[in-house]
Amino acid sequence: MTEVGRRGPKRNEQARIAILQATSARVLENGYDQLTIEGVAADARVSKQTIYRWWPSRSALVAECLAERMLLTEFFVPEDSGDLRADVIRWLENIIGFLGSPGNSGLLRSLLIAATENTEVATHLNERLGMWEMLGERFTAAIEADQLPADTPLAELGDALMGALVVRDLRGAGFDNGFAKNLAILLLPA
Template identity: 45%
Template sequence: MSPTRSGPVRSETARLKILETTARQLADVGFERLTIEGIAAEAGVGKQTIYRWWKSKSAIVAECLVEGMLLEEVQSIRTSGNVKADLAEWLDRVFATISNSESEGLLRSLIVASADNSEVAVRVRGTISGEDTLTSRLRAGIGEAPNLTADAPFQEIAEALVGAIILRTLARAPMTPQETRRLLDATLGTRPE
């Protein structure tokens, strides 16, 4: 006999409406002013529905990121055969996003949400620097840069790049394309001229 679940079944329509509302409100008001009450009112659900499915607003924000509803431009990196060019293009997109006041606040809000909740931090880390994104691209680049060998610390290189993004986001100082290339030289290595 299979166990039965008590309580209402989670509605996928309601879940998506809550996530879409959260993403929109986060962009509009930022993490600090985002409230469960505001999300519930706009999404047309009760607060108890939200709290039944998520522990906190941080958890909802993290699910929005994982679902690709936030910072979509940060979650895709092309694979052209030139890892430095691909990562330079990606970092330029990330820093252009930071330069946009709406997106800058959103990225800072994700940093705050991560600091607020360790579960959120793990999900954000996995989404941005995990095996499906940055770390995967670095692994695919074995041999394309001096520091990308079969035994390279791919996760640590990814985290160094993401750390630079976080630091620049908090300082409100996006990197220029020249600074991005120097960062990539420092993390991926340079070939002798």
Template identity: 45%
Template sequence: MRGASVGDGGDASTIRNVSIRAHYPVRVTAEPVETRRGGRVRSENARLAILDATASEFARRGYEHLTIEGIAAAAGVGKQTIYRWWRSKGDLVAEAVLEDRLLGERFHIPDTGDLRADLATWLGEVFGMLAGPEGEGLLRSLIAAAADNADIGRRLRERIAGEGAGSGEASVTDRLRSAVAAGELATSAPVAEIAELLVGAVILRALSRTGGDREAVSRLVAAIVG
């Protein structure tokens, strides 16, 4: 479709609308849309389909074999659509984590009434997951995405250590505050700092590719929370 011109008799608004359609054809539907970088508009339905496809492909193929082409095929979109909204596979995986589409249960700490046992159980599960190749790839992806994008880094910190885990389950900080309320921790306990130490321990051990047996995990919990 050729762009309109003043000579065609269209006003400025018409010219702008035709120009946009000529370069970025959009099928008019009732779907909600969201404005992204550079004024781009994306379909919310397509965004969620891509994030769900990322999670399913990750579970099926693992991080190392996860491809933009495979995600696009599973989501029913072109890979250029994905690259228009996310700069890299790492950014896409990070958003899937942030949206609770991928490994959301790994960030939820049980609350059995025994803080130290709950933390030891959680750390053991996380260390076990990160010890495998899929976990290593996921961690590298999240670190790279956070280093490249300050907003992703901030949101990941809030998602893992902060409040609001996303599905009504306890984040690290939520679980620690529950322990304070139950008398398991002193009211003066530095909850935010303890949460950061726990998450830092996860990252350090993952980067060094060391997990830890049950006794090592229990010692770590005792050293951090007393």
């Protein structure tokens, strides 16, 4: 995260990396719901105060792990098999699978809260995990392969895909087996 406007001691880069690595390992091992600042501090060999001085919440900490590509990188960029709809379905199913796995039910909501409460977190996530990085290259390839019309509003298409995930998660409706396929059929041409 940017250090503009920060007060207090400057971050020690070695401690920052240790904290992010400990956070990533704990999320992957036990899920977001079991993530504790105490556990991260113990693993990183820093104090809880150090973590809270640099990150206002555990969701802000996870947001930085995501933005630094230290967590769940395999979910952010869809593959390019040549079949846009199939690639987007697999991408959505990967995200849904992670969100639905034990211990991760609160992750998406927590990231939304962190981004809402802290504009720096929101900006950092948007800059580093923006729709363009996640889907833009795949959509551009689809346009070049005539799988999408050249005038497709790519940002809006990405927003619609992610927005559907967010709204479904916020509603607590869960994701049935056909959700990813139905969404892709709705938003992407055959």
